[in-house]
Amino acid sequence: MPHVHPALVIFLSLAALATSCTEKEKSSLLQFVAELSQDGGLTNSWENSTDCCRWEGITCSSDRTVTGVFLASKSLQGHISASLGNLTGLVCLNLSHNSLHGDLPLELLSSNSIAVLDVSFNLLNGDLQVLEKSTLRSLQVLNVSSNFFSGHFPSPTREAMKSLIALNASNNSFTGQIPTVFCVSAPSFAVLQLSYNQFSGRIPSELGNCSMLTSLNAGHNNLSGSLPDEFFNITLMEHLSLHDNQLEGTLNGISRLKNLATLNLGGNMFSGNIPYSIGELKKLVTIHLDHNSMSGELPPTLSNCTSLITIDFSSNNFSGGLKEVNFSNLPNLKTIDLMLNNFSGTIPESIYSCINLTALRLSSNKFHGQLSERIGNLKSLAFLSLVDNSLTNITSALQILSSCRNLTTLLIGKNFKNEAMPKDDAIDGFGNLRVLFLNDCSLSGKIPLWLSKLTNLEMLLLYNNELTGPIPDWINNLIFLFHINMYNNSLTGEIPTALMSMPMLEKDKVAPKPFELPIYTRSRQYRMAISFSTMLHVGRNNLTGVIPEEIGQLKALVSLDLRSNKLIGVIPQSICNLSNLEALDLSGNHLTGTIPIGLNNLHFLSKFNISNNDLEGPIPINGQLSTFPNSSFQGNPKLCGPMIARYCGSAETTITTNVTKNIDIKVISAIAFGAFFIVGVMYDQIVLSKAFC
Ligand SMILES: *[C@@H]1O[C@H](CO)[C@@H](O)[C@H](O)[C@H]1NC(C)=O
Ligand SMILES: *[C@@H]1O[C@H](CO)[C@@H](O)[C@H](O)[C@H]1NC(C)=O
Ligand SMILES: *[C@@H]1O[C@H](CO)[C@@H](O)[C@H](O)[C@H]1NC(C)=O
Numbered sequence: 016m017p018h019v020h021p022a023l024v025i026f027l028s029l030a031a032l033a034t035s036c037t038e039k040e041k042s043s044l045l046q047f048v049a050e051l052s053q054d055g056g057l058t059n060s061w062e063n064s065t066d067c068c069r070w071e072g073i074t075c076s077s078d079r080t081v082t083g084v085f086l087a088s089k090s091l092q093g094h095i096s097a098s099l100g101n102l103t104g105l106v107c108l109n110l111s112h113n114s115l116h117g118d119l120p121l122e123l124l125s126s127n128s129i130a131v132l133d134v135s136f137n138l139l140n141g142d143l144q145v146l147e148k149s150t151l152r153s154l155q156v157l158n159v160s161s162n163f164f165s166g167h168f169p170s171p172t173r174e175a176m177k178s179l180i181a182l183n184a185s186n187n188s189f190t191g192q193i194p195t196v197f198c199v200s201a202p203s204f205a206v207l208q209l210s211y212n213q214f215s216g217r218i219p220s221e222l223g224n225c226s227m228l229t230s231l232n233a234g235h236n237n238l239s240g241s242l243p244d245e246f247f248n249i250t251l252m253e254h255l256s257l258h259d260n261q262l263e264g265t266l267n268g269i270s271r272l273k274n275l276a277t278l279n280l281g282g283n284m285f286s287g288n289i290p291y292s293i294g295e296l297k298k299l300v301t302i303h304l305d306h307n308s309m310s311g312e313l314p315p316t317l318s319n320c321t322s323l324i325t326i327d328f329s330s331n332n333f334s335g336g337l338k339e340v341n342f343s344n345l346p347n348l349k350t351i352d353l354m355l356n357n358f359s360g361t362i363p364e365s366i367y368s369c370i371n372l373t374a375l376r377l378s379s380n381k382f383h384g385q386l387s388e389r390i391g392n393l394k395s396l397a398f399l400s401l402v403d404n405s406l407t408n409i410t411s412a413l414q415i416l417s418s419c420r421n422l423t424t425l426l427i428g429k430n431f432k433n434e435a436m437p438k439d440d441a442i443d444g445f446g447n448l449r450v451l452f453l454n455d456c457s458l459s460g461k462i463p464l465w466l467s468k469l470t471n472l473e474m475l476l477l478y479n480n481e482l483t484g485p486i487p488d489w490i491n492n493l494i495f496l497f498h499i500n501m502y503n504n505s506l507t508g509e510i511p512t513a514l515m516s517m518p519m520l521e522k523d524k525v526a527p528k529p530f531e532l533p534i535y536t537r538s539r540q541y542r543m544a545i546s547f548s549t550m551l552h553v554g555r556n557n558l559t560g561v562i563p564e565e566i567g568q569l570k571a572l573v574s575l576d577l578r579s580n581k582l583i584g585v586i587p588q589s590i591c592n593l594s595n596l597e598a599l600d601l602s603g604n605h606l607t608g609t610i611p612i613g614l615n616n617l618h619f620l621s622k623f624n625i626s627n628n629d630l631e632g633p634i635p636i637n638g639q640l641s642t643f644p645n646s647s648f649q650g651n652p653k654l655c656g657p658m659i660a661r662y663c664g665s666a667e668t669t670i671t672t673n674v675t676k677n678i679d680i681k682v683i684s685a686i687a688f689g690a691f692f693i694v695g696v697m698y699d700q701i702v703l704s705k706a707f708c
């Protein structure tokens with residue numbers, strides 16, 4: 016209300032107190048509710064007899080004109096009524112986070128008053144072509160994101176949407192070229208959000224006319240070609256994200272975008288060096304150039320970008336040492352990810368000046384040498400991955416790292432080749448460690464006692480080493496451990512009963528905490544420990560003795576690998592209780608007796624191998640087990656069944672003799688269980704006689 020006498024304002028306000036909203040507006044709103052199939056309880060507040068300016072979600076101006084309808088997250092269902100177009104003073108309409116479907120009515124889009132229209136996070140669909148007929152002269156913010164809109168993005172007339180400042184169309188199925196009409200028609204156009212659609216083609220050079228654009232996000236589309244020269248004219252740009260497209264070419268013009276704070280070009284095909292001029296981007300906070308084909312050395316001028324908090328250059332062909340970059344000029348850094356490149360030399364000392372660093376990943380490069388003592392300065396470091404380099408002196412490395420008290424994730428496998436596992440008294444600390452990857456180092460020695468102090472450990476990877484001696488009895492001190500991989504070592508002794516009382520193998524995991532950086536293994540990406548499966552892998556060792564009956568307690572197990580050991584005795588019946596099992600490998604042992612028929616009840620089992628043992632009797636033919644190939648069973652001369660093409664001629668006698676043997680063993684453990692077993696075998700015989708006789 017510009018240039019109005021204050022007295023008049025007071026008068027108008029008083030007058031407003033006395034009156035109510037108009038019947039016409041009231042009925043437009045009631046019509047809107049009437050056309051919903053689910054009104055989320057609005058009718059409790061929206062009573063015809065009361066002033067609609069007092070209704071839930073409604074705001075009015077002082078002259079009792081409805082100016083705002085704020086109904087976000089109200090569980091509304093149904094379509095949006097055209098009657099809202101009759102609210103001639105409506106300025107803000109926010110219907111986000113509901114379950115509205117259908118299209119946006121033209122009547123609504125013909126409004127000359129609406130400035131903010133947010134229908135994001137609904138189930139709206141259609142092609143939005145109504146926008147081409149709409150007027151919407153006052154519209155400043157349009158958010159149609161996270162719906163099911165499709166087709167080319169419409170090009171409204173120059174008159175329509177001339178006030179547009181922000182358009183959010185992300186997370187729909189729009190196709191065609193990215194829209195640039197607003198660059199010409201809307202002089203204040205500043206925010207364009209188009210990510211997660213199917214926009215294709217090149218980045219139009221007309222985008223360079225969007226001189227007021229501060230934020231462009233078109234990540235996760237099918238854009239191709241290089242960035243046009245005009246693009247670098249948008250010097251007000253602060254947040255640029257074009258990740259996960261097929262863009263190519265170099266980044267030579269990038270330093271013209273002097274105001275950049277966020278640059279995310281990850282997941283494209285950009286090539287060439289990082290330009291020397293990058294140092295001119297003094298406001299740069301976050302830079303993601305990961306998963307491209309960029310090469311060359313990092314320019315020393317990177318250390319001029321003193322605002323940097325996040326650097327992600329992973330999965331490129333960068334090379335050279337890092338000594339030229341002075342990280343001590345980048346004190347704000349919290350994340351450095353240089354995974355999967357060809358960086359070489361020693362890890363630069365200046366990195367250890369970044370005392371706020373929480374995540375450092377240098378894995379799959381060619382770094383060599385010993386870890387510097389100065390890494391102990393990084394008191395905030397929570398995630399460290401040095402996997403797959405050529406680092407040496409594991410004893411020294413672990414001693415130094417133990418002073419990084421906040422470490423929760425330590426991935427240092429594929430280094431320290433053929434060294435000795437540090438001895439018991441040498442290591443202390445790591446009280447907060449949750450994940451330890453020490454695989455593929457060919458380490459000799461025993462499983463060390465210092466591991467028993469890592470009482471928060473959830474995942475322990477020691478596979479592909481040369482560790483000897485037993486699996487220690489203290490293993491069940493690690494009450495959060497659920498992912499155990501000691502595959503391919505030279506461990507001896509029996510499977511300890513302590514392993515059969517691991518709390519986290521018995522019950523489901525809780526409390527997901529995300530990693531500071533996602534962990535990649537075998538081309539999969541894991542954002543939190545909980546996404547890894549509960550597993551016990553001690554295959555390819557020299558373990559002896561029987562598989563403990565108590566294995567049946569480890570009900571959370573998803574994968575059990577005991578293959579290629581020297582285990583004897585029967586497959587315990589209790590293994591059939593592991594109803595979450597997806598993979599079971601007992602192959603290459605000396606197991607005897609029959610196959611427990613209850614294995615058929617393991618409905619999630621998709622990998623199963625009992626080959627190369629001394630098992631006998633019929634393979635249960637009705638159920639899960641019959642779906643596995645004969646390679647799962649072969650190498651057991653006394654097994655019979657159709658899948659290994661060996662006829663169970665004397666099935667009855669065979670079973671009878673071996674039931675007796677099995678019961679003898681069972682009697683020692685559990686009588687009730689033996690009874691169940693007999694029932695199981697009898698059932699087996701009935702099934703068999705039906706199938707074969
Ligand atoms: C609301 O009340 C008016 C009169 O007070 C009446 O004419 C109108 O039909 C009512 N509307 C509804 C939806 O009940
Ligand atoms: C809008 O108002 C006009 C005139 O009052 C009326 O004829 C029309 O039915 C209304 N439209 C809707 C969708 O409520
Ligand atoms: C609409 O409401 C939601 C939920 O309150 C809010 O997050 C969003 O920012 C609002 N939209 C606009 C454009 O203000």
Ligand SMILES: *[C@@H]1O[C@H](CO)[C@@H](O)[C@H](O)[C@H]1NC(C)=O
Nearest residue numbers: 111133135156158181183206
């Ligand atoms: C929709 O986008 C606008 C403009 O970007 C933004 O202000 C608003 O908060 C967004 N709404 C939601 C629910 O995020």
Ligand SMILES: *[C@@H]1O[C@H](CO)[C@@H](O)[C@H](O)[C@H]1NC(C)=O
Nearest residue numbers: 135136160161183185186208
């Ligand atoms: C645009 O919408 C997406 C998803 O609907 C949301 O995550 C994003 O924050 C929005 N952008 C802006 C600038 O509000």
Ligand SMILES: *[C@@H]1O[C@H](CO)[C@@H](O)[C@H](O)[C@H]1NC(C)=O
Nearest residue numbers: 223243244245246247248249
């Ligand atoms: C925009 O970019 C083009 C090509 O780089 C250049 O010729 C032109 O002068 C620039 N325009 C402005 C306004 O900076």
Ligand SMILES: *[C@@H]1O[C@H](CO)[C@@H](O)[C@H](O)[C@H]1NC(C)=O
Nearest residue numbers: 294314315316317318319341
């Ligand atoms: C930018 O970096 C170079 C090389 O590291 C340095 O010589 C120069 O002084 C820096 N310039 C500014 C403005 O910081």
Ligand SMILES: *[C@@H]1O[C@H](CO)[C@@H](O)[C@H](O)[C@H]1NC(C)=O
Nearest residue numbers: 345346347348369370371372
């Ligand atoms: C490190 O983080 C602390 C706490 O967030 C902050 O106070 C301090 O300024 C940061 N130091 C640097 C050098 O950024």
Ligand SMILES: *[C@@H]1O[C@H](CO)[C@@H](O)[C@H](O)[C@H]1NC(C)=O
Nearest residue numbers: 371393394395396397420421
């Ligand atoms: C260590 O981690 C804790 C818990 O996440 C956090 O509160 C604390 O600030 C961290 N210490 C440092 C030095 O970053």
Ligand SMILES: *[C@@H]1O[C@H](CO)[C@@H](O)[C@H](O)[C@H]1NC(C)=O
Nearest residue numbers: 385407408409410411412414
């Ligand atoms: C490992 O490092 C420690 C401490 O720096 C040193 O005493 C020891 O000699 C090193 N061992 C080898 C094999 O280099």
Ligand SMILES: *[C@@H]1O[C@H](CO)[C@@H](O)[C@H](O)[C@H]1NC(C)=O
Nearest residue numbers: 503504505506555556557579
């Ligand atoms: C198991 O022990 C035997 C000697 O007893 C040895 O020859 C063999 O290499 C060991 N196997 C493994 C996998 O360690």
Ligand SMILES: *[C@@H]1O[C@H](CO)[C@@H](O)[C@H](O)[C@H]1NC(C)=O
Nearest residue numbers: 631632653669670672673676
């Ligand atoms: C059953 O067990 C006995 C020993 O109790 C063994 O001699 C026999 O070979 C087993 N049965 C078969 C079919 O091998």
